[in-house]
Amino acid sequence: MDNTNQVRQQVANMRRSLFDQGYLDDQFIQLEDLQDDANPKFVEEVVTLYYNDSARLIQNIEQALFNRPIDFGKLDDYMHQFKGSSSSIGAKKVKIECQQFRVYCIAGNADGCSRTFQQIKQEYACLRRKLQTYFQLVSQAGQAESA
Amino acid sequence: MNVSKKTVTGDGTNNSATGNRISVLVVDDDPIIRTIHKALLRRSGMEVEVAADGQQAVNLHRMGASYNLVFMDMEMPVMDGPQATRELREMGVESMIVGVTSRDLDSDIQAFMAAGLNYCFVKPLTIEKVIPLIEELTGNI
Numbered sequence: 234m235d236n237t238n239q240v241r242q243q244v245a246n247m248r249r250s251l252f253d254q255g256y257l258d259d260q261f262i263q264l265e266d267l268q269d270d271a272n273p274k275f276v277e278e279v280v281t282l283y284y285n286d287s288a289r290l291i292q293n294i295e296q297a298l299f300n301r302p303i304d305f306g307k308l309d310d311y312m313h314q315f316k317g318s319s320s321s322i323g324a325k326k327v328k329i330e331c332q333q334f335r336v337y338c339i340a341g342n343a344d345g346c347s348r349t350f351q352q353i354k355q356e357y358a359c360l361r362r363k364l365q366t367y368f369q370l371v372s373q374a375g376q377a378e379s380a
Numbered sequence: 381m382n383v384s385k386k387t388v389t390g391d392g393t394n395n396s397a398t399g400n401r402i403s404v405l406v407v408d409d410d411p412i413i414r415t416i417h418k419a420l421l422r423r424s425g426m427e428v429e430v431a432a433d434g435q436q437a438v439n440l441h442r443m444g445a446s447y448n449l450v451f452m453d454m455e456m457p458v459m460d461g462p463q464a465t466r467e468l469r470e471m472g473v474e475s476m477i478v479g480v481t482s483r484d485l486d487s488d489i490q491a492f493m494a495a496g497l498n499y500c501f502v503k504p505l506t507i508e509k510v511i512p513l514i515e516e517l518t519g520n521i
Contacts, residue, residue, distance in 0.1 A: 317482040
């Protein structure tokens with residue numbers, strides 16, 4: 234029982250830190266609200282879907298930044314899609330960087346776009362690592378409870 | 381625009397309204413949005429089908445499917461939301477069609493509304509946005 238409480242506390246602490254440090258916003262809570270006994274891993278499934286699907290968008294953006302001349306219209310479209318997907322899982326820092334990217338895009342600022350895109354990829358990767366750790370903890374908590 | 385009784389029909393296979401459950405079609409090219417909205421609407425007691433673009437939505441209706449409610453994304457490949465909405469209205473579809481978009485410019489939303497929407501929301505859908513629609517639909521069925 235002590236071990237269960239300990240793991241549960243670790244889950245709660247990690248979850249709180251993801252919000253306090255600005256990695257996640259309220260949309261993540263909306264996903265959690267949709268998780269139930271019929272869909273016990275809904276949040277993890279949606280996050281996995283996000284990372285699988287957005288890899289394609291990141292590739293598209295990378296290619297669009299590489300092309301000369303840069304098609305800022307297409308770039309903005311790709312980033313709009315990526316921002317939408319990121320928003321839907323509550324990826325707050327990623328979303329903020331996407332918004333900045335679009336400001337540079339609209340201004341036709343290629344350097345600004347490139348720099349911000351590096352930042353986006355960093356935040357995207359960082360969130361992925363944190364959420365992987367979080368879901369592993371959640372899984373451990375579930376196993377500890379059923380032991 | 382009220383939901384006419386003729387939209388509340390179905391053969392069971394195309395998942396139009398069965399019993400008193402509201403049938404919904406979620407049209408969005410983003411698989412994450414389709415997953416989230418499907419879960420939200422099922423949790424609200426609706427029967428949900430999905431389509432990945434406007435053309436699929438139109439094809440479903442051409443094949444005889446009908447829904448009480450259609451959630452239509454604005455920007456999609458193949459056929460976008462405004463075009464799909466216009467085509468559905470031209471086909472005589474009187475279902476409630478609600479636009480869902482991540483664009484928040486008034487001009488974009490107005491142009492989408494002009495295609496024949498009943499309402500237009502900014503993504504993502506929330507239960508607070510869905511409840512008034514359920515109330516309106518159940519009041520008319």
